[in-house]
Amino acid sequence: MKALVLLPFLLHAATVAAAPSQNALRPAGIQAERIHDLWLLTVGVCAVVFAAVLVALLLALWRSGRSDATTAPDVASLAAPEPTLKRNVLLAVGASIALLFVLIVADFQTDRLLGRMPLADAVHIEVTAHQWWWEARYNDPEPGKIFSTANELHIPVGRPVIMTLKSSDVIHTFWLPNLHGKKDMIPGRTSLIRLRADQPGTYRGQCAEFCGLEHAMMAFLVTAEPNESYEAWADAQRREASNVLSARESRGRQVFMERSCVMCHTVQGSGANAVFGPDLTHVASRQTLASGVLPNNRQQMAAWVTQPQKLKPGTNMPATALSGEELEALLDYLGTLK
Numbered sequence: 001m002k003a004l005v006l007l008p009f010l011l012h013a014a015t016v017a018a019a020p021s022q023n024a025l026r027p028a029g030i031q032a033e034r035i036h037d038l039w040l041l042t043v044g045v046c047a048v049v050f051a052a053v054l055v056a057l058l059l060a061l062w063r064s065g066r067s068d069a070t071t072a073p074d075v076a077s078l079a080a081p082e083p084t085l086k087r088n089v090l091l092a093v094g095a096s097i098a099l100l101f102v103l104i105v106a107d108f109q110t111d112r113l114l115g116r117m118p119l120a121d122a123v124h125i126e127v128t129a130h131q132w133w134w135e136a137r138y139n140d141p142e143p144g145k146i147f148s149t150a151n152e153l154h155i156p157v158g159r160p161v162i163m164t165l166k167s168s169d170v171i172h173t174f175w176l177p178n179l180h181g182k183k184d185m186i187p188g189r190t191s192l193i194r195l196r197a198d199q200p201g202t203y204r205g206q207c208a209e210f211c212g213l214e215h216a217m218m219a220f221l222v223t224a225e226p227n228e229s230y231e232a233w234a235d236a237q238r239r240e241a242s243n244v245l246s247a248r249e250s251r252g253r254q255v256f257m258e259r260s261c262v263m264c265h266t267v268q269g270s271g272a273n274a275v276f277g278p279d280l281t282h283v284a285s286r287q288t289l290a291s292g293v294l295p296n297n298r299q300q301m302a303a304w305v306t307q308p309q310k311l312k313p314g315t316n317m318p319a320t321a322l323s324g325e326e327l328e329a330l331l332d333y334l335g336t337l338k
């Protein structure tokens with residue numbers, strides 16, 4: 001019986017543990033740790049100041065004279081000299097200035113430390129924000145090793161990652177709180193963010209600058225994993241989509257090519273190479289669809305392809321009317337894009 005009562009809580013705990021973390025107070029990398037340290041210092045200083053102000057207020061209340069409705073106003077005390085007042089105000093002003101200096105110095109220090117993260121052997125990723133999804137291009141000195149993906153990034157644990165941030169339309173903000181602070185993505189400009197994950201895990205990021213209708217539905221996932229599994233993932237992402245297809249999968253590809261999909265999406269190796277929407281070469285390997293809005297499974301994929309405007313109103317993907325046969329074949333084909 002007791003166990004039954006506990007069950008919902010246990011289940012809840014299990015799902016929470018499995019959910020990707022989005023928490024600036026759980027730093028999982030060197031840069032976020034430094035920002036977290038600065039935050040702790042700031043909160044500590046502010047807490048001490050707040051407590052001191054409350055103590056001063058209570059002391060003043062405690063020491064002031066008691067009165068009731070019949071007590072005449074004591075105007076004389078206003079003119080009486082208060083020898084300690086000047087000293088106390090000076091002390092308080094001095095302490096405030098000193099504490100603000102402590103915070104300024106810590107702030108500069110944090111900034112310098114952030115800039116000093118070693119960058120040898122870095123992974124270079126170009127992240128472009130679109131209304132309302134994320135494009136990621138993994139750069140490499142060897143052109144053959146460059147690949148693109150969307151909304152879900154993988155990075156190796158312990159290796160620095162240099163992200164070049166861009167926007168294709170309006171101002172967005174890249175925010176991955178477990179690994180770093182926010183960075184604006186401004187059209188026509190390039191900004192850089194350097195981070196390193198020191199603990200493996202899946203971290204959730206979110207656009208942090210209001211960028212239009214679906215701003216709240218513009219999330220992304222970053223999976224930090226050991227270097228070998230990262231390299232395996234990257235190799236898989238570099239591969240073109242398989243052309244070994246069953247009859248129905250081929251029919252699905254035909255639907256993809258003949259309907260509007262091909263006008264906006266890339267599937268490497270298939271001939272579809274439009275870049276208006278996310279690269280779909282490996283869409284089946286992603287956990288979510290449409291920037292973290294839907295879990296990636298056949299049912300949600302069907303819902304997304306047939307009525308994206310219902311699931312993410314305003315999104316730049318139009319609905320495509322498909323017959324039942326076309327839809328099933330298309331879903332089979334999309335399922336091969338691992």
Ligand SMILES: [Cu+2]
Nearest residue numbers: 172207211218
């Ligand atoms: Cu945005």
